[in-house]
Amino acid sequence: HQDERGHALTTSSNTAGEEIDLAIHNFLHWKSDVVPHVGASLAADPDFAFAHVVSGLIMHGARNVHFRGKIEESLAKAKNSANGLTEREQNYVRALEASASGRITEAVSLYETILAKNPVDLFAQRLAQMELFWIGEMDWSEQISRRVSPHWEESVPSYGVHLSCRSFDLEETHNFTEAEALGRKSVEIDPTDVWGTHAVAHVLIMQGRHEEGIAWIDGLKNNWADSNQMQLHLWWHRCLFHLERGEFDEVLDIHDTWVRNRELPLLVSMPDLYIDMQNGASMLLRLELRGVDVGGRWAELEELTLKRLDDHTSPFTSPHFAVILAATGRFAEAERLLTSMTEFASHDRGTFGPRYLMAAIPATQAVIAHRRGEHSKVIELLLPVRHQLWQMGGSHAQRDLFFLVLADSILKEGRSDLIGIVLDDIERAGFSDAASRIGYKSVGAAIH
Numbered sequence: 001h002q003d004e005r006g007h008a009l010t011t012s013s014n015t016a017g018e019e020i021d022l023a024i025h026n027f028l029h030w031k032s033d034v035v036p037h038v039g040a041s042l043a044a045d046p047d048f049a050f051a052h053v054v055s056g057l058i059m060h061g062a063r064n065v066h067f068r069g070k071i072e073e074s075l076a077k078a079k080n081s082a083n084g085l086t087e088r089e090q091n092y093v094r095a096l097e098a099s100a101s102g103r104i105t106e107a108v109s110l111y112e113t114i115l116a117k118n119p120v121d122l123f124a125q126r127l128a129q130m131e132l133f134w135i136g137e138m139d140w141s142e143q144i145s146r147r148v149s150p151h152w153e154e155s156v157p158s159y160g161v162h163l164s165c166r167s168f169d170l171e172e173t174h175n176f177t178e179a180e181a182l183g184r185k186s187v188e189i190d191p192t193d194v195w196g197t198h199a200v201a202h203v204l205i206m207q208g209r210h211e212e213g214i215a216w217i218d219g220l221k222n223n224w225a226d227s228n229q230m231q232l233h234l235w236w237h238r239c240l241f242h243l244e245r246g247e248f249d250e251v252l253d254i255h256d257t258w259v260r261n262r263e264l265p266l267l268v269s270m271p272d273l274y275i276d277m278q279n280g281a282s283m284l285l286r287l288e289l290r291g292v293d294v295g296g297r298w299a300e301l302e303e304l305t306l307k308r309l310d311d312h313t314s315p316f317t318s319p320h321f322a323v324i325l326a327a328t329g330r331f332a333e334a335e336r337l338l339t340s341m342t343e344f345a346s347h348d349r350g351t352f353g354p355r356y357l358m359a360a361i362p363a364t365q366a367v368i369a370h371r372r373g374e375h376s377k378v379i380e381l382l383l384p385v386r387h388q389l390w391q392m393g394g395s396h397a398q399r400d401l402f403f404l405v406l407a408d409s410i411l412k413e414g415r416s417d418l419i420g421i422v423l424d425d426i427e428r429a430g431f432s433d434a435a436s437r438i439g440y441k442s443v444g445a446a447i448h
């Protein structure tokens with residue numbers, strides 16, 4: 001069997017091949033309907049090693065420690081059926097093995113190895129970008145999409161997805177003009193391309209184009225019915241635009257209707273997916289930093305977080321868990337989370353341990369201290385690690401949360417000497433006109 005871009009797959013069953021194609025196509029297009037097709041593929045050929053790998057990688061991508069057993073099971077089945085695999089398939093098996101052990105950069109280098117011989121293997125490009133994004137290595141990701149881009153042309157299936165991936169790499173590496181052009185092109189090719197939509201939304205928030213941002217989301221929101229959780233993250237992005245305009249009621253409304261609406265099928269089936277937890281925690285804290293009463297909205301996040309205190313699958317998510325626990329007064333549990341993170345970081349030799357140490361742990365300590373009103377401690381914790389926070393992963397717009405916390409503590413401590421440092425950091429992150437942004441202008445105005 002050959003996939004839609006011509007890569008050979010080792011299976012004796014046509015159905016198994018077709019179903020894994022559908023699964024990967026839907027995954028690449030950010031559709032929610034992926035796992036059932038992996039299941040159908042494996043039902044047709046239980047010895048289809050590559051389908052076991054896809055299953056394991058999708059669970060690994062969900063960044064949830066509770067999936068570890070199932071990921072190991074997929075890996076074991078893939079290795080058991082590894083006889084006669086192509087070199088490309090073998091590299092995927094190795095990539096799953098590295099990912100399952102938290103050796104993320106090793107997995108990425110295997111995706112690069114695959115791409116060296118199969119430059120239009122969009123699955124490898126996407127997986128590499130996802131892994132690198134969540135460890136903050138977007139320069140590396142940009143290098144990968146740049147290297148494969150000459151091999152792409154419109155006739156290659158899912159050309160638009162390559163463009164949307166390339167667009168986001170360019171945005172996070174501050175090539176905003178080219179990022180916007182490619183993002184818009186990917187959405188022209190396919191209006192349901194939520195990743196291209198997302199890349200453009202990032203450009204617009206970085207450049208302070210808030211009204212355009214709202215219109216951009218508004219014009220595309222009806223295309224997302226079949227999309228995965230990225231649609232909820234796009235609603236989070238829309239909240240960012242309203243927040244900058246001081247339209248807090250609008251933000252609360254979108255929070256309740258989309259971002260954390262627990263009645264939406266996506267949130268019913270998986271209420272604690274990391275991106276959704278981040279969206280919720282990040283937006284509620286941003287609102288509270290503006291003095292908005294968010295009522296009982298933290299409670300559902302609190303309940304979900306209490307089950308994840310020993311989850312070290314995402315150095316960007318862990319500080320958000322701390323935000324939630326501290327917001328609901330669960331300081332004992334927040335300290336338990338911190339202790340668990342510290343123990344993990346002290347022995348982990350994979351990609352995550354050092355990143356917890358350099359970025360996630362100080363950020364976690366800082367958000368707890370902030371909620372306790374220990375503002376001089378927040379400043380002491382965050383100032384020295386500002387230039388390392390990228391190591392926790394996430395986007396510039398997402399990591400802005402920790403700079404907003406720092407700015408708030410600077411305001412509360414009346415440290416007018418430090419505001420220039422934070423404003424420089426915000427501009428260095430790529431935001432234009434930092435001093436006019438809502439979380440920073442109040443600091444400047446109050447101090448001067």
Ligand SMILES: [Fe+2]
Pocket residue numbers: 198202233237395397
């Ligand atoms: Fe985003």
